[in-house]
Amino acid sequence: MSDVSEIFDSMEYGPAPEDSGIAREWIAGRPDGFGVFIDGAWRTPEDAGRFDTFEPASGQVLTRLTQSGRAEVEAAVGAARGALPRWRGLSGHERARFLYALARGIQKHARLFSVLETLDNGKPIRESRDIDIPLVARHFYHHAGWAQLSGSGELADHEPVGVVGQIIPWNFPLLMLAWKVAPALAAGNTVVLKPAEFTSLTALLFADLCLEVGLPNGVFNVVTGDGETGAALVAHPGVDKIAFTGSTEVGRLIREATAGSGKRLSLELGGKSPFVVFDDADLDSVVEGVVDAIWFNQGQVCCAGSRILVQEGAAATLVDRLRARMEKLRVGDPLDKATDMGAIVAPVQLDRIREMVEEGRREGAEVWQPSWGIPEEGWFYPPTLCTGLHPDARLAREEVFGPVVVLHTFRTPAEAIQMANDTRYGLAASIWTENVNQALHIAPAIKAGTVWVNCTNRFDAASGFGGYRESGFGREGGLEGLWEYLRPIRTAPSGAGEGGERAGRDLPTTGATLETPAPSPPGGTARPQDASPAGADPDGGGIDVTAKLYIGGRQARPDGGYTLLVRGPEGGGVGEVARGNRKDARNAVEAARKAAGPWAARTAHNRAQVLFYLAENLSQASAEFEARLRDLGTDGRGAAAEVQASVRRLFTYAAWADKFDGRVHATPFRNVTLAMNEPLGVVTVVSPETPALLGAISSLAPLLCAGNAVIGVLPGAAGHIAGPLYRLLDGSDVPGGVVNLLTGLDDELRPTLADHDGVDGFWYFGSAGGGADVERRSIGNMKRTWTRSAPGPGWLTGEAGEGEAFLREATQVKNIWIPYGE
């Protein structure tokens, strides 16, 4: 102890290691490594492969894990399927007791979970102890509450999705488990979890905890392994839903692999989240914000604030202060209680960080790192600040997933918004200003699922987390997250081709068909000689009517110059539709993009007025619409009923427009967490061919109500109503471009629109094959899709053809965290 005197002079920090003995004993308790956890039992498959898992801080092997193959996935899914009837049959209260026990169990073993997480992942013990594990417990408590409430209130008439496959990343291993497992179990689903191969241990400890609390066998299963295990789980036909958190790259593969399968999907993917600093901000607090944004968990955070955008006048000061602060960060042993940054999870990740920073340097970045060195043993990387990089550089645009932040400057709030949104991603954003007007102006303008005002990386079970754009879809946490694990219970009307969520059944039809006429000279109109478009013009006066598309508020001739003949069920021609093509689709998206912002910015009251006015005018024009429907084979009574149902539906969404409110979540610190329902942006909807009018109205109206601009495709014979419909839109104060109507062939229009990177969402109520095609093609920009077989006559009933489920699909929830207090 002679050096007390020395320390007294130097005031240095000494080692303050957390004891890892108990965690290591737990690992050593399985001297042969870990098997898989299936049906409430540990199994060690004899023929499965094995792999080592490492301690990142030392590079040493921790233990061996099982590389699960098809057989293990099969067994796990089978166990989950077997456990499902009993688990979902429990009362909400009974499930709540189990979730409560899990929350308690996490707390009872909190230090063991924390130390094990730090050993396995390399994150500082401070973070696993003070952030990850308390949030894990919080998630189980919160969802014990949802279990208790399931079946009542808003959750009434909903049922669990079924067996859920969950694939989680290595950056917050147990926390991501909690985000996925807690809502799934609360809602009555059973789970097969595939933890990341680098960090499986806390999931395996959690399996032990499930045994301890007596969770029924098969409700929670763990299969360890790499991407192949994940792929097997994704592909398994017995899985009803996949929930994935990880890279956008893998998210794409999963979307593609599940296309057409009818599996529900939620994806929480990558980000390059902006951290916007205005010159009136408390810059010292901003500096600490940056520490929490990018040097939290070594920057291996999907929502890391990795792009600082600072107002030009404050940039020099901020950079100086950041550099001074970086000098004081401590990188090293993650088990040390005075460590700010631990180890990078794996060498492959470390290599990627190094490579991206070096590339940034070559592209002109000034790369700044603290003067002190990092530990030589283990996998470490220092905190890094890159300035002077052009915005097009890879380092400025792509996710590093490491402790590396780039800094750019902006001049005005408008430019800040523009730069913040200049990214494929949309996971999170942070805004720093002392001006509440500024903050509340910028927050809704940034395309991101979470916006933190004067704070960053705050999470809670009561608030939904998830992305816009290529950061994925679906939410985790809060009521908005719970919907991912529920579906409406629908009682199918007798004889109806009632669809569930699966796009597996084809439509009933009324018998009208669309005929592709014989080719005509290039540029000419393919107008068959025998076409007799009786009833095709509104006045019935026999004046020739040209069938057009409706783009940007104008009636537009189809670019290709082709027209298609509509034949009624008796076989006679009843009218014509314009044959929209690829360029028409492009033009429609252009028009919708221009119109989307202003439409979303209108007041909800104003959107309601437009919808009411549409209803009023539709009612006025009912004779014309009824005639068109009769042309298509609907009988007179049916046609009248369909028009009346369409009027009612417009009223319904006019009513909803100013009532589909957001929420204020009760998150546990002094702030307001606003959950706002925002439109997706530009949405394509392929309405069902039958019922032509009601199907179109039922899909267009909720999207308009929520503030989206729409490209409505009236496929096949349904195009017969296009003329009266665009005249209706023209006469009802619908701004140009807010609704664009395309007619022609679904197969011709769908690919362009499903591929289009300017389309944010795609609703498809056509064939199963078409739905699969939409899902497959959506991966370019990860557009959110909703494909379901149309409810057929079920459209007429409220529960199948309208309601909050439609509005939830028409919106995405943005959570804005606003701490307060002067």
Place this chain on the structure above:
Amino acid sequence: MELDLDEVLSATANRSAIERRAATLGGRRSVKKEWQAAWLLRALTCIDLTTLAGDDTEGRVRRLCAKARNPVRRDILAALGMADREIRTAAVCVYHRYVETAVDALRGTPLPVAAVSTGFPHGLSPVETRLAEIEASVAAGAREIDIVITRRHVLVGDWEALYNEVRAFKAACGDAHMKCILATGELGTLRNVARASMVCMMAGSDFIKTSTGKESVNATLPVGLVMARAIRRYGERTGFRVGFKPAGGIRTAKDSLLWLILMREELGVEWTRSHLFRFGASSLLADIERQLEHRVTGRYSAFNRHSLA
């Protein structure tokens, strides 16, 4: 320096962010074993051992001075390898009435006597009286003067009046070291604390100090963070290093470590030494002594094993 109102008014303090930083500070740094002992000894040497009570007497003040001279049992210091180091508190802090008593009791040591002044704790006596009080304490041998500001000046935003007041106090102090008490518990907002800190430093304060110990809210970490950052900013602008003194409510060894960590992280290691950092405390010392004994013996200690302050 001259009053720079632009600088004063540009000072901001985001309460929520500051509270978060303050709340996580303790989790980010930890000192254990011999480091803890050394840091606690350092904390001890930063204490302005204080008695500011209506029932103070000469006997009480002399006993306090004796404790300030020998704050830790010799055997404990020896066991810590600190027998040959001069371990004393930083100063003794009393009302003017007891300055002479304390000066006498501390004769032969380098320990200064600090006097609270200027109508302490409320600062509402006539300005002539307050100035005369400073002069009297300096004449009586106080080498440090802890003045209180007129809170009204801050609350109504009369920065010029505040500046002039503190300037006048500083002039009256002469060579004595001036600590400027902001009484942050009565300033309403952290933004006011940031601005008042800046004005008081511009007016020549050697130290800025949180509280009299008599407000209902005394030294809190968020307030300390705001003041430390103001000190840093002032240093960047002027090159002048102003000291910091949290006072009131700091009673445990653990609290003292947190404050030292805050200083070290926000201002640097120099601000863990008594020329730039003080605790205004009375009962803190007793808890530090117990922790030091625990370090030496491995047994948890009790108050009655250490002499009274």
